[in-house]
Amino acid sequence: MEGKKTREEVEKSGMIDTWMRKHRLIYSGATKHPFILSIRDGTVDLEAFKTWLGQDYIFVRAFAPFVASVLIKAWKESDDSSDMEVILSGMASLNDEIAWFKSEAAKWGVQLSEVVPQKANQDYCRFLESLMSPDVEYTVAITAFWAIEAVYQASFALCLEDGSKTPAELTETCRRWGNDGFGQYCNSLQKIANRRLGKTPDDVLTKAEVTLLRVLEHEVEFWNMSHGSA
């Protein structure tokens, strides 16, 4: 058993790494979900993929205002002006992403205007909306933001690794979130989160940890919509 780390020890390595180790089971539940593993081993049900595509389009439309709310918090609360550029670059890629969802849906014959958000998606979007409140600290919001992006990055990067049998028609999707540039962007978000978490009061630290766990749970439920495990 590992002994409890002092606050000082944790700050050196970064709180995010500490939490990832502490919560590795739920983290890998979100990043190595059966749906992702089915893409990686080439057995994915294409209907499940289409379900994911339509649901994720709805999610991303709700995610954009969440990112905007993080930008506002950074502008008001951040101690480092470069945070804004990182967040803004994330917002800019969402513009591109929404266009990509539309063309990808057309390719697969998914009618986006007819997609009805499933319960897990609604719950996740409602959770995002709760994080948009001005009462939610920047540190808590940026931790959630990092986690949301990092889960997709880790999941889709897995489908691009050597030896993976991802179907050719899905590699572009996997590259969207699994590419190195997106990985760098996630690292930048992680650095911001670590910096903030390293100097936040204990009550906010606890809130951030709970929020991180909620994100991971929502991500698992989100994948479950396409790959039912109920």
Ligand SMILES: Cc1ncc(CNC=O)c(N)n1
């Ligand atoms: C459910 C979910 N989680 C994370 C992402 C990745 N962020 C923006 O695209 C996403 N698209 N969908």
